[in-house]
């Protein structure tokens with residue numbers, strides 16, 4: 200696991216965008232796994248800026264969402280499908296049919312979960328999966344005690360996750376109770392993982408994920424099994440880490456040759 204600690208949330212977005220851009224430069228038709236929530240928004244805006252300014256070609260990209268709420272009407276602005284249209288498809292110039300989202304509004308959730316796994320496989324698997332982390336250590340919506348080898352499925356959201364996500368809804372009771380999410384086993388099959396976290400409220404979950412034992416009580420700890428994971432943190436999100444040896448690249452030197460080498464060949468993976 201390559202853990203990179205940077206001074207600010209803006210630095211996290213720029214660094215993580217560099218990781219994504221490096222992958223797309225090598226593989227212009229890459230399959231990108233896209234997280235929702237507030238954590239990756241800066242990455243998407245930075246990628247969109249680079250595209251606008253002609254620095255990055257994204258036209259051949261395909262995207263797969265990590266998860267979706269169950270029970271929201273199609274087109275509901277709180278759905279992750281709507282989020283991805285706003286933050287990813289539009290700004291990155293992708294046709295809507297190249298951004299796949301699990302079907303959380305249908306009647307047969309088991310069938311929707313299987314269809315989603317099949318769609319990922321038919322696309323050749325995910326090359327780079329962007330991840331945030333919940334305050335309880337979830338990735339996607341894999342809540343504590345999720346099987347570490349789980350596949351895409353429907354499950355209930357924890358009280359903590361519903362409370363955390365209430366800020367995106369008008370009333371706390373409006374937060375859906377269930378979701379469809381890629382499983383931890385599904386996420387581990389992506390060829391490269393990129394987790395970003397900003398702010399003090401993520402510090403305990405990040406410490407458990409990076410330094411804790413691999414355990415279902417902190418689902419993100421399963422990333423320790425993956426051979427190519429980059430974790431990009433601001434100082435606040437990193438403040439619960441107690442071991443030394445994490446990388447603190449000179450952000451003023453971003454873009455130099457040394458930095459590019461480290462993006463391509465994480466030293467501790």
Ligand code: GLP
Pocket residue numbers: 234235236237238239265266330331332333334338339340360364
């Ligand atoms: C949400 C999403 C996750 C996201 C996490 C953190 O509920 N399902 O994919 O990474 O929780 O959210 P945020 O980035 O808003 O803190």
